[in-house]
Every structure is written in structure tokens, then in C-alpha cells.
Amino acid sequence: MFSVVCFTRSSSGLSFDFYAVSCPSAEIMVKNSVRSASSTDPTIPGKLLRLFFHDCFVEGCDASILLQGNDTERSDPANKSLGAFSVIDSAKRVLEIFCPGVVSCADILALAARDAVELTGGPNIQIPTGRRDGRVSLAANVRPNIIDTSFTLNQMANIFSAKGLSMDDLVTLSGAHTIGSAHCRSFSDRFKLDSNGKFNLIDSSLDKEYAAELTRMCPAGASASVTVNNDPNTPLLFDNEYYKELLVHKGLFQSDSALLNDERTKNIVLDFANNQEFFFESWIQSFLKLSSIGVKRNDEGEIRQLCSMTNG
Incomplete structure (x- = not known):
């Protein structure tokens, strides 16, 4: 298990002791909410991590993904499959009882994503807090800012670069796919069955036997609710x-396979595959950078009373 202790104040203006006086048990309350929800539904950690990514990449890490309503980020089709909103709402309710008006939804989401990694066997990370909740959430901002599973490496790198994240961060944070699951439609264009039921591999970067297995799990006409584990071997770790x-061509998404098929990222994949400690150390640094993207401070945001709506 790895942890990192950084300076009292981060470059984003957040601090590691932000709630030490105003709500000293804030982080414990969030962790308890995540642990409780995960004990009854083991898919929760993967959902929390994905929710955090989708939040930070649009408007920054400001809980704008949690706002409900017409034309909000949450209403965009690309975000329809997101989950674990109830975990954040549950933690918020507890915090509003003990520390009313103090802890932001943005911090709750960041802490919950951090805890999701630790609870599933990943590194323990100390992250700074003090984020404010954003007031803007527009569906129109979603597609230009999030990664699609069919993206090439260049397309992914361009979006990551715009967020201040490097190619190394891209490979590292893609490791989030070690937990969680995906709907069939997010990868089903990589293979198909013809009218005679014959299997046809479209994407040659995908292992044929694995693709055939995915076809059985996602047959034509399968329910839109069917999901497949991102990592077929240890999906909950x-x-x-x-x-x-990835090394044996079993990356579920086209965007996963792209990491192995490009010389700029292949060696990083090899290093992480051969050394989990190195991956964890890299994850700590990249996650800290992710959690600081576009954070709101002071008058730039607010502390919402309910995570699903602005204060007024």
C-alpha cells in the first residue's frame, strides 16, 4: 500500500487540512459512505471513479456533473450510463447534519473517487480539498471534452493536453479501466456476426478469441443494460x-488498444504491466493532477445544499 504526503497547500490553491477545523471528520464520513455502498454493490467503486473523470473533464472538478435538469451535463447521452450519484448524495446528507454548509459536493466526489481506488486495493492518496461547487452545467460542453472509446491516441492526447495532462498521465489514468464495466455499445463496433451467424473481426488489434467471447456476451439484440467487465480477470481489484x-490484445475499447499500438505509449504500458508498484506511484501523481483540473475557489463557486441543484 502506498501513500503520498504533500505540502500543506497545492498549486491549485487547495489545501490538505482544509476541513481540519470546520469539519474534521469530513473525509471519514465520505469514506464510510463509499464503503457502505460498495459492500452491498461491488460495482460502486468503478462507477465513482468514472463519475469523477466525467466531472473533471467538463468545467473542471466542480461537481457540475451532479446537477440535474434539461441540457445539463448529466442529460447528455454520453453521460446516461453514469452511476453512483446516490453515494455522493448519501455522503452529502450526513455531512449536512454534522457540518451544514461546509463541505462541497466537488470535494465529496473527489474524496469518494480517491476512496474507491483504495477500497479496491489501490494506493492510499492524500488529496487536497477546498473545491467549490460550480454553477454551470451544459450538455453542449460534454462531447468536446470527454474521451470516446473509439478515439485514436492523438485524439485522446489532444484532450488530455488541453487539461494540462501529459501522455504519461493518459496511460496512467487509463488504468482506471482495471475496475468497472462497460455497455456493449461502447465496443461492439470492433466485431460483428454476419447474417449467417458467422463471426467477423473488424478490429485486428483485438484478440480474436476474446472478441468471440465478447460477441457471446453481447449478442445482436442484447438489452442495452448488458455490461461487460473492463478487466476480465480481476474486475473488482x-x-x-x-x-x-493490453499486452495480449484484450483491451476492451479501441482507445485501450491504441495505447499498445503506438510507440509513444507502448513502453509505459510494458512498464506498468511488469511493475504494479511503478503503476501505483504514477497513479498517485496523475490522480493528484486530475483532481486539481479547473477547480473553483472562493467566489468562483458555492457550497451546494443539495448536490443535484444550485443554491438558487
Whole structure:
């Protein structure tokens, strides 16, 4: 298990002791909410991590993804499959009882994503807090800012670069796919069955036997609710298995396979596959950078009373 202790104040203006006086048990309350929800639904950690990514990449880490309503980020089709909103709402309710008006939804989401990794066997990370909740959430801002599973490496790198994240961060944070699951439609264009039921591999970067297995799990006409584990071997553990699967061409998404098929990123994949400790150390640094994207401070945001709506 790894942890990192950084300076009292981060470059984003956040601090590691932000709630020490105003709500000293804030982080424990969030962790308890995540642990409780995960004990009854083991898919929760993967959902929390994905929710955090989708929040930070649009408007920054400001809980704008949590706002409900017409034309909000949450209403965009790309975000329809997001989950674990109830975990954030549950933590917020507890915090409003003990520390009313103090802890932001943005911090709750960041802490919950951090805890999701630790609870599934990943590194323990100390992250700074003090984020404010954003007031803007527009569906129109979603597509230009999030990664699609069919993206090339260049397309992904361009979006990451715009967020201040490097190619190394891209490979590292893709490791989030070591937990969680995906709907069939997010990868089903990589293979198909013809009218005679014959299997046809469209994307040659995907292992044929694995693709055939995916076809059985996602047959034509399958319910839109059917999901497949991102990592077929240890789907509930945050480990380096994702990178090992990439090496044998079992990356679920086209965007996963792209990491192995490009010389700029292939060696990083190899390093992470061979050394989980190195992956964890890299994850700590990249996650800290992710959690600081576009944070709101002071008058730039607010502390919402309810995470699903602004204060007024």
C-alpha cells in the first residue's frame, strides 16, 4: 500500500487540512459512505471513479456533473450510463447534519473517487480539498471534452493536453479501466456476426478469441443494460492487470488498444504491466493532477445544499 504526503497547500490553491477545523471528520464520513455502498454493490467503486473523470473533464472538478435538469451535463447521452450519484448524495446528507454548509459536493466526489481506488486495493492518496461547487452545467460542453472509446491516441492526447495532462498521465489514468464495466455499445463496433451467424473481426488489434467471447456476451439484440467487465480477470481489484491484458490484445475499447499500438505509449504500458508498484506511484501523481483540473475557489463557486441543484 502506498501513500503520498504533500505540502500543506497545492498549486491549485487547495489545501490538505482544509476541513481540519470546520469539519474534521469530513473525509471519514465520505469514506464510510463509499464503503457502505460498495459492500452491498461491488460495482460502486468503478462507477465513482468514472463519475469523477466525467466531472473533471467538463468545467473542471466542480461537481457540475451532479446537477440535474434539461441540457445539463448529466442529460447528455454520453453521460446516461453514469452511476453512483446516490453515494455522493448519501455522503452529502450526513455531512449536512454534522457540518451544514461546509463541505462541497466537488470535494465529496473527489474524496469518494480517491476512496474507491483504495477500497479496491489501490494506493492510499492524500488529496487536497477546498473545491467549490460550480454553477454551470451544459450538455453542449460534454462531447468536446470527454474521451470516446473509439478515439485514436492523438485524439485522446489532444484532450488530455488541453487539461494540462501529459501522455504519461493518459496511460496512467487509463488504468482506471482495471475496475468497472462497460455497455456493449461502447465496443461492439470492433466485431460483428454476419447474417449467417458467422463471426467477423473488424478490429485486428483485438484478440480474436476474446472478441468471440465478447460477441457471446453481447449478442445482436442484447438489452442495452448488458455490461461487460473492463478487466476480465480481476474486475473488482485495482491492480495492474489492465496493462497485462493490453499486452495480449484484450483491451476492451479501441482507445485501450491504441495505447499498445503506438510507440509513444507502448513502453509505459510494458512498464506498468511488469511493475504494479511503478503503476501505483504514477497513479498517485496523475490522480493528484486530475483532481486539481479547473477547480473553483472562493467566489468562483458555492457550497451546494443539495448536490443535484444550485443554491438558487
